[in-house]
Amino acid sequence: MRLHHRGRTIAIRLFVIFIVTLGSAFFLLNIKFVKKSVQYALAPSTIKSRDTLNDAIRLLPLAGAIEEKPLSNKATLVIDKIGVRAPLVFNTANDEDSIYKNLEKGIVHYSDTAKPGLPGVSIVLGHSSAYPWYKGDYGAVFALLSKLDVGDRFYVQYDDNRIFVYEMTQSLIFNPFAKDDRLTALENAPGSTILLISCYPVGTNYKRIAIQAKVVNM
Amino acid sequence: MNTKTTYLKGFGVATIIGVLSLVSVAPALASSVLLASVAITASPSTVCSGQPSRISWSSTDATSIWIDYGVGSVLPYGDVYVYPTQTTTYTITGTNTHGGYAVASATVYVNGSCTTPTPTPPQNAVYCAANYGYANSGDLVTFTAWGGNGTYAWTAVDGTPIYGYGSTFATRFYNQSFYSVNRTIAVTSGYQTVSCGVTVYAGSTWSPTPTPTVYPIAQMQLTETGRNVTRGQSGEYASLVARGADTLDLIIRTRSTTGSYLYNVFVTEQLPAGFTYINGSTTLNGYVVADGITVTGINIGTVSPYNVSVIKLSVRVDGAYVPTWGTVTVNAIAQARADGINTLSASLPITLGQNASIATISKVKTGPADAMWMALMVALFATGAYATYTRSEIFGRRRALAEVSLMSRTAGPNFLK
Numbered sequence: 001m002r003l004h005h006r007g008r009t010i011a012i013r014l015f016v017i018f019i020v021t022l023g024s025a026f027f028l029l030n031i032k033f034v035k036k037s038v039q040y041a042l043a044p045s046t047i048k049s050r051d052t053l054n055d056a057i058r059l060l061p062l063a064g065a066i067e068e069k070p071l072s073n074k075a076t077l078v079i080d081k082i083g084v085r086a087p088l089v090f091n092t093a094n095d096e097d098s099i100y101k102n103l104e105k106g107i108v109h110y111s112d113t114a115k116p117g118l119p120g121v122s123i124v125l126g127h128s129s130a131y132p133w134y135k136g137d138y139g140a141v142f143a144l145l146s147k148l149d150v151g152d153r154f155y156v157q158y159d160d161n162r163i164f165v166y167e168m169t170q171s172l173i174f175n176p177f178a179k180d181d182r183l184t185a186l187e188n189a190p191g192s193t194i195l196l197i198s199c200y201p202v203g204t205n206y207k208r209i210a211i212q213a214k215v216v217n218m
Numbered sequence: 219m220n221t222k223t224t225y226l227k228g229f230g231v232a233t234i235i236g237v238l239s240l241v242s243v244a245p246a247l248a249s250s251v252l253l254a255s256v257a258i259t260a261s262p263s264t265v266c267s268g269q270p271s272r273i274s275w276s277s278t279d280a281t282s283i284w285i286d287y288g289v290g291s292v293l294p295y296g297d298v299y300v301y302p303t304q305t306t307t308y309t310i311t312g313t314n315t316h317g318g319y320a321v322a323s324a325t326v327y328v329n330g331s332c333t334t335p336t337p338t339p340p341q342n343a344v345y346c347a348a349n350y351g352y353a354n355s356g357d358l359v360t361f362t363a364w365g366g367n368g369t370y371a372w373t374a375v376d377g378t379p380i381y382g383y384g385s386t387f388a389t390r391f392y393n394q395s396f397y398s399v400n401r402t403i404a405v406t407s408g409y410q411t412v413s414c415g416v417t418v419y420a421g422s423t424w425s426p427t428p429t430p431t432v433y434p435i436a437q438m439q440l441t442e443t444g445r446n447v448t449r450g451q452s453g454e455y456a457s458l459v460a461r462g463a464d465t466l467d468l469i470i471r472t473r474s475t476t477g478s479y480l481y482n483v484f485v486t487e488q489l490p491a492g493f494t495y496i497n498g499s500t501t502l503n504g505y506v507v508a509d510g511i512t513v514t515g516i517n518i519g520t521v522s523p524y525n526v527s528v529i530k531l532s533v534r535v536d537g538a539y540v541p542t543w544g545t546v547t548v549n550a551i552a553q554a555r556a557d558g559i560n561t562l563s564a565s566l567p568i569t570l571g572q573n574a575s576i577a578t579i580s581k582v583k584t585g586p587a588d589a590m591w592m593a594l595m596v597a598l599f600a601t602g603a604y605a606t607y608t609r610s611e612i613f614g615r616r617r618a619l620a621e622v623s624l625m626s627r628t629a630g631p632n633f634l635k
Contacts (some may be wrong), residue, residue, distance in 0.1 A: 006617075010608050014601050022597035029589040099582050109578050110544060112571055114459045119446045123576065128585045142584065176580035183576045195576065199585030208580045 018086050029201040032131040032140035040144055041084065047111070048174035071115050074159035077124065080151055087157065088124060090115070104136025116156040116162035117215065121191050128198040128209075144196035145209050146171070154213070166194055166213035173200055176208050186212055207213055231612050254280040256312040260324040262298075271326045272300040274306055274413070276400065280312030280320065293351055295402050295415030315449050331412040342366060344407040346414040359416050362386050364408025373404050393418040436478035438521075439517040441471045442552040442564040449533070462537020465496070468566060472518065472551045473526040481557040485516030485529055490548035491567070492539025521556075535570065545571035577624035 027034060087106035092098050094112060099160045107126040114120030130139030146216060152168045155192040174180045192215040200209035258275040265271045274297035277283050283292050286309050287300070305327045313319040344366030351361050363370040363385050372382040391401045402415035442455040448464040460466060465567070474480045489495065495512045502518055510516055511531055519525050533550075540546075549565040594633065607613050 008604075014605055017604050018597045018601040021600040024594050025593035025596040026589060029586060029592060046394070096582055103584065118455070118459050120459050120461075123579055125579065125582055125584055129589070131586055131589070174580075176577060180577070187576055196578060197576070198581060203586060203589050205583040205585040210576065212581075 026203065029131055030129045031132050033136070033143045033202045036083070036140050036143045049109070071117055071162070072158050073162060075116065076157050077116075078157060079148070079152075079154040081154075082147050083155075084144075085105055086127075086138050086141050088116070090194070091174050094151055099125065103138065103208065104134075107141060108140050114192070116166075116194050117158075117162070121187060122192070122194045123197060124194065128200065128202045140202075142196065144201050145196060145198050145211055146200065146202075150213055153216070165216050166191075166192065167216045168211055168213045169193075170212050171206055172210045172212070174187075174210065185202060189214075191215065222470070226465065252280060252321045253357040254312045254314050255317040256280060256283065256322045257311045258285070258308060258310040258322045258324045258633070260326045263325065264327040264329050265302070267303045267328050267331045267449065268301050270301055270410075272412075273300055273311050273324065273326075275297050275322075276278050276415075277312045277320075279314055279318070280398075281290045281314045283310060283312045283600045285310045291348055293414055293488075294417055295400055295413070296346070297412050298345065299410060299412070300326065302328050304328050331625065333492050342413050344370075344405065344410045346405045346412050347417045348405075348414055350416060352417045352419065353391060354419050356390055356416075358388055358390050360386055360388040360413060361403055363412075366410055369407060371406045373406065376524065378617040381400060391416065391418045392418055396420050435476065436480055436556070437475045438480055438483075438554065438556055438559050438562060439471075439473040439475050440548065440552060440554045440562040440564045441473075442468065442566045443471075444468045444550070444566050444568070457569070459476065459569045459571070460535045460540075462535055462540045464535045466493075466535065467569070468530040468531050468550055468552075470531075470535060470554075470564070471526050472521055472529070474521045474523050479523060480521040483518045483521050483527065483554060484515050485518055485554045487511045487531060488551040488553070489533060490550060492534060492536040492548075492570075496532040496534060499530075501530045503528055515553075533633045540570045545569050564570060 012020045019042040022214050071103065075088045075090075076085060077088055078085050089106045089108045090111065092102045092108055092111055099108050099110075103125065109115065110125065113123045116122045117126075125140035127136075127139050128135075128142050129147070130136075148168055148171065150168050150170060153165060154168075155163050155165045157163045172182055172186065174183065186193075189212065194213050194215075196211040196213075198209055199205040200207045255275065256275065256277045257272065261272050261274070263271070269621050271617070273285070273289070275283070275292065275295065277294045283294060284290065285292055285298075287302075289298055289300070289307055289308070292298075298307070305325065307323050309321060309323040311319065311321050331556065342365045344363060344365040346361055349360045349362070350357070361372070363372075370383065370385055370387075372387040380383075387403065397420055399420075400415050401418055403415040403489050404411055404414045426580050443456055444458050445454055445467045446458050446460055446464055447467055448460075454469055458466060470485060470487065472480070472483055472485060489512050495509070495531040497509055498506065500507050500509060500511050500516070502506065502516075507516060507518075511529065516529075518527050518529065547567050547569045549567055551563055551565045553563050555561040587589070
């Protein structure tokens with residue numbers, strides 16, 4: 001009887017140890033995402049609805065229809081709602097190693113696509129989460145993409161102060177390793193659109209989340 | 219100076235003119251004939267073959283003056299160097315609109331080839347001319363010199379010595395008499411000196427001459443922009459991104475940047491390989507014009523000062539020329555020229571590429587690749603370590619001690635008895 005009781009106690013202990021260790025390890029490995037999520041959860045609603053876009057527009061001209069000079073290779077993506085303000089990295093090689101390296105410097109623009117603001121589909125990649133020892137400052141820059149809702153606005157500001165304002169039109173979660181016809185519609189979207197792509201759910205890389213937005217100031 | 223003047227009817231200067239007409243026409247008409255006179259001299263009158271001789275001439279009341287042997291139409295006064303290789307008689311003919319004419323000639327004798335080299339270095343002939351053949355008293359007259367060695371010195375006007383340098387020289391001549399007077403100015407370039415003149419009307423008939431409009435040098439600006447119609451672009455951009463089968467609008471602007479007109483503006487468009495012009499798509503300032511801008515070009519006529527002419531044409535991108543991987547940038551090149559203006563070029567960079575493949579891009583892992591696995595491994599390791607510990611002697615001993623301790627607390631102090 002005692003032996004049986006002893007065995008059950010040990011089993012319970014092993015189970016608790018397993019669960020606690022698993023949770024703790026996962027928590028620590030995704031501490032960047034956890035930190036962002038906690039900040040977002042604790043932030044007052046005034047911060048979540050902060051709109052630097054309006055301030056920027058008051059100070060800077062929106063990109064006009066006639067562009068006298070090409071867009072530069074220095075720009076910043078600003079998504080107030082989820083606290084994103086990160087440089088866009090242009091002119092990168094499109095092999096994975098180069099992209100991983102450039103993800104340490106910010107959000108990577110996939111150079112085979114149109115630049116934000118130009119006609120066509122512009123695709124940018126950002127980390128959703130990274131290990132605590134990740135070197136770059138942007139390991140969880142897109143951690144909260146799923147918090148965005150249709151109609152939310154964000155903007156891309158080039159270093160010459162030209163601003164392109166985007167309005168979210170849809171979000172899509174897909175398996176990158178399976179054929180998905182919904183992607184075709186995103187790839188052939190008319191006008192000037194941007195796709196923000198990151199891994200989903202946060203802390204994994206099983207799926208992807210794509211946020212589609214269209215330019216609204218053209 | 220040997221002067222040989224041929225008199226048509228003579229008193230030192232050929233002065234007739236209209237005499238024959240007087241003879242042949244009715245008296246009423248003859249009374250309206252205005253006499254003209256011309257004179258011509260050659261100095262020296264004898265030269266070696268190919269050596270210069272200075273031909274000088276003057277005229278009175280002749281509105282059209284002509285010298286043969288290649289000199290051509292000349293101003294009322296002036297001189298020019300000639301280089302005859304054989305004895306030549308230069309004849310000057312002056313006429314006016316009232317029916318008068320005069321003829322005079324001067325002969326330059328060529329005395330074979332000289333045995334000694336010419337002391338003067340070869341040099342282009344120098345010329346000069348006034349901007350007006352006639353002027354009112356007080357008018358500003360501008361003289362221009364060309365040819366020679368490129369440097370010019372202006373000297374001695376009739377009666378009034380004035381001096382200046384440069385290819386142009388401007389001065390005013392005053393005539394307060396009742397008769398027209400001739401004023402001559404000389405310009406020296408290297409070892410050559412020529413003179414040119416102007417007839418200044420009598421001061422009594424002087425009236426202010428409206429200041430001639432001075433047009434600035436015409437300048438042209440050419441720009442090329444475009445839009446990707448297929449991609450829904452409505453503005454104009456300095457560079458484009460295009461894919462196969464896209465339709466692009468190309469917009470060419472030709473602007474006169476000064477107060478001058480641009481005449482005979484001719485515009486062409488060179489399309490990159492893989493771009494097809496859409497027939498009937500060319501417009502000029504909104505109006506459809508004939509095709510041909512991408513082949514031979516089109517003449518858009520005149521562009522007014524500070525105005526701009528806008529040409530728009532549409533082209534289609536052939537998908538076969540779009541790279542299957544990566545992008546390539548090509549240029550659409552517009553060229554324009556106008557009267558007196560060299561050809562200008564402007565280009566529009568167009569980046570060609572395939573549709574972005576989201577599936578390809580999404581292969582990049584932007585999340586921790588194996589965080590869950592790592593956490594699982596850590597948890598299994600910790601659990602396994604604890605399980606191993608429960609089977610160890612240490613665990614058993616500690617467990618036994620714990621049970622003894624528990625029993626002692628339960629049974630009290632007599633537990634061991």
